[in-house]
Amino acid sequence: MNQKLFELSKLVFVDCGASYFPPDTWLAALGSPLSHLILVDPNGQNLTYASNMPCKTSIIPKALHSIEGLKTIYMANTDSGSSLLPPVGRPQCIGVNPGYFLPITAKSILTSTLCRELDFLSIPVIDCIKLDTQGTELSILQGLDECRLNDLLFIEAEVSLQNPPIHKNAAGLSDFASFLEPQGFEIANIRLSRSEPKDGNSLPRPHECDVLYIRTRLLLGERWNNPEILCKLLLLANLYYLYDYADEIIDKFLCIQNSLPFDLNSLLTSQTELRSQQSLYLSNGGLSLWHRDSA
Amino acid sequence: MASPFDPLIQLGKHYNEPLLLFSQEKLDDPYLFAIDEAYNDLCGLIISSSCTPVEAASPLIFNVNNLLKSRIKSFEDIGAGLNWRCFVKNIARLLFEKISLLDAQHSSNCIINTESELLNGIAFRESGFFTFWFTSDDIYILKKELKPILSALKTRVLEGQSSRAVLSQNKMPRSIVETLQRMFDRSGILSAVSLGIGASANLSGFALEISVPHATWWVNRFPEGQNKPARTAYFHRDESCLVPKALLYLSDVEDDSGPFSVCPASFKQETSPVVAAASRVFWHPHNLPENTLDKYQVIQFTDNLPKELNVNSHYGFDLPDNTSASDAILNDETIFCGHSGTCVVFDGYNLLHRGGLCRNSPRIALQVMLPLHIPTFNKWMQVLSESAL
Numbered sequence: 125m126n127q128k129l130f131e132l133s134k135l136v137f138v139d140c141g142a143s144y145f146p147p148d149t150w151l152a153a154l155g156s157p158l159s160h161l162i163l164v165d166p167n168g169q170n171l172t173y174a175s176n177m178p179c180k181t182s183i184i185p186k187a188l189h190s191i192e193g194l195k196t197i198y199m200a201n202t203d204s205g206s207s208l209l210p211p212v213g214r215p216q217c218i219g220v221n222p223g224y225f226l227p228i229t230a231k232s233i234l235t236s237t238l239c240r241e242l243d244f245l246s247i248p249v250i251d252c253i254k255l256d257t258q259g260t261e262l263s264i265l266q267g268l269d270e271c272r273l274n275d276l277l278f279i280e281a282e283v284s285l286q287n288p289p290i291h292k293n294a295a296g297l298s299d300f301a302s303f304l305e306p307q308g309f310e311i312a313n314i315r316l317s318r319s320e321p322k323d324g325n326s327l328p329r330p331h332e333c334d335v336l337y338i339r340t341r342l343l344l345g346e347r348w349n350n351p352e353i354l355c356k357l358l359l360l361a362n363l364y365y366l367y368d369y370a371d372e373i374i375d376k377f378l379c380i381q382n383s384l385p386f387d388l389n390s391l392l393t394s395q396t397e398l399r400s401q402q403s404l405y406l407s408n409g410g411l412s413l414w415h416r417d418s419a
Numbered sequence: 420m421a422s423p424f425d426p427l428i429q430l431g432k433h434y435n436e437p438l439l440l441f442s443q444e445k446l447d448d449p450y451l452f453a454i455d456e457a458y459n460d461l462c463g464l465i466i467s468s469s470c471t472p473v474e475a476a477s478p479l480i481f482n483v484n485n486l487l488k489s490r491i492k493s494f495e496d497i498g499a500g501l502n503w504r505c506f507v508k509n510i511a512r513l514l515f516e517k518i519s520l521l522d523a524q525h526s527s528n529c530i531i532n533t534e535s536e537l538l539n540g541i542a543f544r545e546s547g548f549f550t551f552w553f554t555s556d557d558i559y560i561l562k563k564e565l566k567p568i569l570s571a572l573k574t575r576v577l578e579g580q581s582s583r584a585v586l587s588q589n590k591m592p593r594s595i596v597e598t599l600q601r602m603f604d605r606s607g608i609l610s611a612v613s614l615g616i617g618a619s620a621n622l623s624g625f626a627l628e629i630s631v632p633h634a635t636w637w638v639n640r641f642p643e644g645q646n647k648p649a650r651t652a653y654f655h656r657d658e659s660c661l662v663p664k665a666l667l668y669l670s671d672v673e674d675d676s677g678p679f680s681v682c683p684a685s686f687k688q689e690t691s692p693v694v695a696a697a698s699r700v701f702w703h704p705h706n707l708p709e710n711t712l713d714k715y716q717v718i719q720f721t722d723n724l725p726k727e728l729n730v731n732s733h734y735g736f737d738l739p740d741n742t743s744a745s746d747a748i749l750n751d752e753t754i755f756c757g758h759s760g761t762c763v764v765f766d767g768y769n770l771l772h773r774g775g776l777c778r779n780s781p782r783i784a785l786q787v788m789l790p791l792h793i794p795t796f797n798k799w800m801q802v803l804s805e806s807a808l
Contacts (some may be wrong), residue, residue, distance in 0.1 A: 194524065196614075196617070212541045215534060218537070225537075226534070227531060227532045228531040229528065229530050231528045232524060232525055
């Protein structure tokens with residue numbers, strides 16, 4: 125496959141609340157040794173797959189928060205329910221499926237900030253972050269320094285839609301909007317997770333969502349003219365199947381192609397090959413988070 | 420911002436300069452300890468989080484020693500040198516309690532099996548209290564076992580006795596302790612407290628007490644300039660941060676039978692650990708060899724204390740009625756009336772509370788201590804005993 129797009133973008137991905145496998149949305153980029161994947165999970169043992177990834181990988185075996193300090197982590201019976209926030213916002217939810225949360229092991233843990241950990245790893249810029257930490261997603265973003273937050277292009281986060289949320293004080297969509305919109309982000313996609321209705325004729329109600337915040341042309345200002353940023357955006361837009369946005373970026377490249385420090389045709393070929401690969405992946409039954417709505 | 424529930428503020432001893440270097444946020448960071456400049460001779464002290472407990476203790480003792488050396492003469496001049504030494508040593512002891520609790524919290528690991536343990540544990544952590552209701556079967560069995568003790572206490576009531584010491588019993592037969600252990604194990608209270616406070620809670624220490632309307636222990640103490648007890652009488656914080664408690668009603672408790680109450684807004688509102696420690700030492704006279712001084716000398720001793728250390732953890736007795744401080748407490752007071760079997764579990768160190776101020780019908784209640792298992796506590800006490808204090 126033509127590597128031009130990866131070569132020019134050299135994306136740095138951060139997966140907070142990393143699971144036992146890499147996010148499927150990023151798979152194409154993670155196949156390139158030019159990409160860098162940073163995995164964050166307090167249980168570093170979950171992340172052993174990192175050593176087999178073609179891309180460069182780093183592991184942060186810490187719990188992240190907006191501030192450093194001593195906190196409690198609530199390790200649920202099921203790994204995906206663990207959080208720095210106690211699952212007491214909707215007590216009735218524990219009763220419905222007690223084995224999901226209970227027994228819970230509450231352990232003291234020293235939290236760090238994303239800023240401190242990236243400083244430690246000497247990583248000055250991150251391009252795309254995925255957050256799935258059962259309620260502390262926004263806190264983790266708030267632990268990022270202004271400079272890195274300003275450079276960040278795509279943010280994917282799991283957000284509760286319940287009021288109150290199961291994890292007490294988990295940030296809701298409005299909290300994300302209040303924080304991210306003034307920073308120059310807007311929502312590009314939302315994928316809803318719905319509860320199975322008891323009555324088959326009832327419409328299922330959403331209880332949480334994956335939300336994708338991106339920087340768009342309007343919000344980029346002068347950076348819309350920066351080829352390096354545009355290359356990163358182009359790859360991210362393609363990875364997230366935002367082909368309209370990708371085409372808008374290509375139009376921009378066409379406008380400034382005489383001043384580009386690289387061959388635009390090669391970039392376009394690379395994009396075409398990436399899209400073909402994605403299409404093949406999906407048609408072969410491959411999973412993409414953003415193509416499935418769950419019930 | 421000053422809290423109306425800080426004892427210094429309550430006593431009207433406001434200070435504008437940044438006296439306290441310690442904030443509640445910092446309390447969460449083990450060993451990040453700053454002794455406030457409550458006294459000119461006390462220099463700020465920060466113990467890094469990389470310190471071991473013993474390393475952390477050394478500079479603390481060094482600073483307390485400095486305090487001792489620099490002020491001892493003025494107290495010796497009034498014959499209170501021993502009191503001052505004892506006072507300072509007890510402040511250090513209570514600070515070490517706090518540090519040893521932080522030690523334990525640093526490595527806490529608690530398994531929660533039920534929804535109620537989880538909810539109660541979080542309530543305890545965030546508010547300092549929760550309520551549990553034992554079944555009537557549990558209470559029936561317990562009261563049956565307590566019958567001989569209760570009968571003896573009731574006889575004393577009929578004899579007209581009113582002293583708290585006489586109307587309470589601290590020693591419990593083994594069989595009753597075992598019954599209580601079973602009740603508390605089943606209730607999940609110990610797990611909830613362990614989760615809430617971040618250290619393992621146990622069951623040890625009891626006080627069965629009958630509160631009677633003719634008791635005088637709380638009605639004979641008036642605030643300055645007032646000829647009746649304060650409406651906030653007996654509101655206090657406990658001495659040790661290592662002993663949360665449960666108060667179990669063994670009779671139905673109404674408004675007039677001395678219900679237990681707390682001020683939720685007071686939870687963790689003390690800003691300085693040094694002032695907090697001083698307030699406990701001052702209240703608990705057994706910590707001071709007062710018998711070495713005559714009454715005049717005791718007054719001189721307390722008058723010689725820096726104003727920030729001349730505070731008292733039981734300040735509810737001293738607040739005049741209709742003052743903003745008194746009103747803040749009374750407006751916030753949450754009163755627990757309830758049937759026999761109602762049990763309020765509370766963090767008496769961090770929460771203003773009171774109870775047993777019986778006005779009409781008697782109250783029978785069993786106070787159960789839930790001391791925390793603190794692995795490094797003995798080491799800290801060893802450090803203190805080997806210090807030059």
